[in-house]
Amino acid sequence: MRALFKEAQPGARLIDAPVPTPGPGEILVKVMATSVCGTDMHIYNWDGWAQSRFKGPMIFGHEMTGEVVQVGANVDPSLVKVGDHVSAETHLACGHCYQCRTGRKHICANLRILGVDAPGIFAEYAVIPAENAWVNDPEMPWEIASLQEPFGNAVQTVLAGPGVSSRTVLVTGCGPIGLMAIQVARASGATTIVATDVNEKRLALARGMGADVTVNPREADVVKVARDATRGNGVDVLLEFSGNQTAIRQGFGALTYGGHASMLGIPAGAIEFDLANDIVFKAATVIGISGRKMFETWYQVRELVTSGKVDLKSVISHRVPLTRFEEVFDAVNRGEAIKPVLLPQEL
Incomplete structure (x- = not known):
């Protein structure tokens, strides 16, 4: 073979x-x-x-x-x-x-x-x-x-913790899993979805998949755009897919006090992070996402795919x-x- x-x-x-x-x-x-x-x-x-x-x-x-x-x-x-x-x-x-x-x-x-x-x-x-x-x-x-295996990563990231229903969401990194996550967030009842990437083609795809606002961080202030899109409050949920230190900092900067962050992106190495201001004083909840639950996530994947929601x-x-x-x-x-x-x- x-x-x-x-x-x-x-x-x-x-x-x-x-x-x-x-x-x-x-x-x-x-x-x-x-x-x-x-x-x-x-x-x-x-x-x-x-x-x-x-x-x-x-x-x-x-x-x-x-x-x-x-x-x-x-x-x-x-x-x-x-x-x-x-x-x-x-x-x-x-x-x-x-x-x-x-x-x-x-x-x-x-x-x-x-x-x-x-x-x-x-x-x-x-x-x-x-x-x-x-x-x-x-x-x-x-x-x-x-695609169900990688899609499961997106599903687990979006649905972890309190979920996104009736919440504002920031997706950092519009690679394939980030793009899938935008569809899951929209299908799950997110109110406003902001997405960031440095690739304009991927931002265009993000808009087609349900993102309300897209931001190229090389051209605009991500934190300001996210706050403007959420009446100054900041986003309720951060879905981090980029693994990029700058994007991670921007994501936590845009996260509201008491917000939730699901982290799937993997940095290339150790990164600097303002733990006190971005997590402790914000009372933020942060969950690391490692793949999919076996097999709870697969049942969720099947329903989302076969129902036509994504x-x-x-x-x-x-x-x-x-x-x-x-x-x-x-x-x-x-x-x-x-x-x-x-x-x-x-x-």
Whole structure:
């Protein structure tokens, strides 16, 4: 089978690999669509984070959907069976640590991630644990089904804490997950949504997805614009996706006293932060978001997608065969892609 193999250097190479065999409790999936995320870009570019974290050399990638073609021993057919269309929950939890046994598998103390710690899914076939398979409606398009995993990050960020219903919201960073979050916030009853990014194309997409006000921080004062849009109060909820130190400072500057912040963006390194004024004296509530809840968030994702409350097609920028992976990764690096989808079964 064709697969993208990652070694300890920038880039990746297409290889001919054997089709994996599912072991006990595992399933073999014919991969129909995979989407590219920020983690994949770190690994592809081989930056400092990837060098310290990636457990290769191996096949990488983790956002996927496909058809089950084989099941290993001890797989309960009521859970998943041959012929099912599935997506993958990419967090591989141990099941026995304190977090797992108290209903928080998504932050397992021994967490592993497909395509980072275990062989990934940028391939024509992939093996995943049966318990990590999310069975989809067979009518759901492959490309949309492949986006449910990252969409779950957006859903968890928006709905964490008090949520956004009847609240004003600031979204910092209009990458694919930030754009998805705007749709979730709108579907969840946010009153005013302000979105920031330095990319004008992404700001235009943000407006199309429901943002009431968009701001390029290179051209305007984000804090002033956000306060003007909220009668001087500041926003009730900050949804942080950029991982950029300046954007984070602007976000907390725009947050009202007693406001809530959900933080998903990951800075490249340690950042300076005014803890006293931005959190303590503001009595702000801050929640770190790590992926999706297993599997509460997946149920929320399914309802949002199948009800038509969100349109995931709008964030897909590329649909290309796996063999043309280089043009997709290059487009992301140039800032010309939003959410690319690779199609392993196409030539």
